[in-house]
Amino acid sequence: MPNSTDNQGSAPPGLSSRPLPSSFDDNADFYNENGFQKVSRRLREEPLIPIGCIATVAAFTGAYRAMRRGDHEQVQRMFRARVAAQAFTVVAMVAGSWYYAADRQKQKELWKLKEQQDAEEKRQKWIRELEVRDAEDKALQERLEKRRKKKAERDSAAGAPDGVAAQAQAAYADAKEKVSSPAGDVAPEDPNKSNITGVRERLPTWLGGSKGADGSSRDKN
């Protein structure tokens, strides 16, 4: 909600060129206002509404007091005043919303823009994460392939071993290699990014726990 009309004149022409567009960047009170401040800001923005409300209630109590006295003419006058005061309040409200329409529309667009920005940022982060994972996976495959080739060369150089025992020994060594390699051997490309197991541990949170991620991003709003 815009604070007052003075924001209308100083609106920047290119909203998207600003890092985080908001009319209230220099107005910390807007983000931190408490309940009482919120109410008083509303009342200051549209002072005719509370005035109309007070007049309406006053006319209503006046009608009751006249009724207690048995003064039907005064009751009638107060009823008319009540309807008039309420009509005034409603008209003031409609006029106020019309007066602030541009301000409020702008504010709504700013909110939307910021929300979009947050979403885009989150998407980019996720894409980066996937790319890192992909690179890690490729590196792993490459190393395995290299090892397999090296072993095949070694074996061919030493002369193919024959017999069932030798084949079993080879298969065992192969399996052992596969088991031990992923965790320890692969050096991460980026020190900030975790290795494969780390990513897998986080995976459920990334996919299922989007709530927490949403909450934290929205808190900043």
Place this chain on the structure above:
Amino acid sequence: MTNLIRSNFQDHPFHLVSPSPWPLNTSVCLLNLTTTGALSMHNFNNIHYLYYIALIGLVSAMFLWFRDIISEGTFLGDHTLAVQRGLNLGIILFIVSEALFFLAIFWAFFHSALTPTVELGAQWPPIGIEPVNPFELPLLNTVILLSSGATITYAHHALIKGEREGALYGSIATILLAIIFTGFQGVEYSVSSFTISDGAFGTCFFFSTGFHGIHVIIGTIFLAVALWRIFAYHLTDNHHVGFEGGILYWHFVDVVWLFLYISVYYWGS
């Protein structure tokens, strides 16, 4: 003058009512209504049948009690000026208790709306809630209710000037506008994108507007009874406590709508 004869004349302005079963009857019905209502809200088997019985009992007791009051006031002439003042006091106590009831509802609303918790996204209306646009159907409803205030004021004016037709037509117009208002509220409820179970917003919205709707229905019945009493020549240009009470109640309901419209529909969306 013997005591027996004197007992037929009340040489004081007050109305000492004859023994009546309705206060006790109503008390029993009210206790049953709250007990069975609370139990049925906690899913006790078949208790809602007792709830409906208690409700029917309460409505019948009210009907018969009000019938007695009408016969005492209109046909027995017991409602002297002092009694009328007492009835007026009863009306204002009723309206004050209603006002405090709505104060509690507004308190609940402002408690949630002014400092929205982090679960709501720290904003009001909460994240994911699409509130009703206040300048569509609610504005029309506001105008309808305000017009009904004007028509009932016209009916009152006509009555105190002794114009029977104006009083009748004004009341009929008011009741029609009230029914249209209630119908539009029903439309708004049926097309709203949220329900009463949608967090603090849905709860406060339907809690406040729903109870206001119930009060509109009660006020409509109040004015319909008054309309029938005008039609049946019960009310005169200077003795119409029931009608004036009904009008005051109607204005009260309208004022509550103004506050609802400003805080829940306009500032709260």
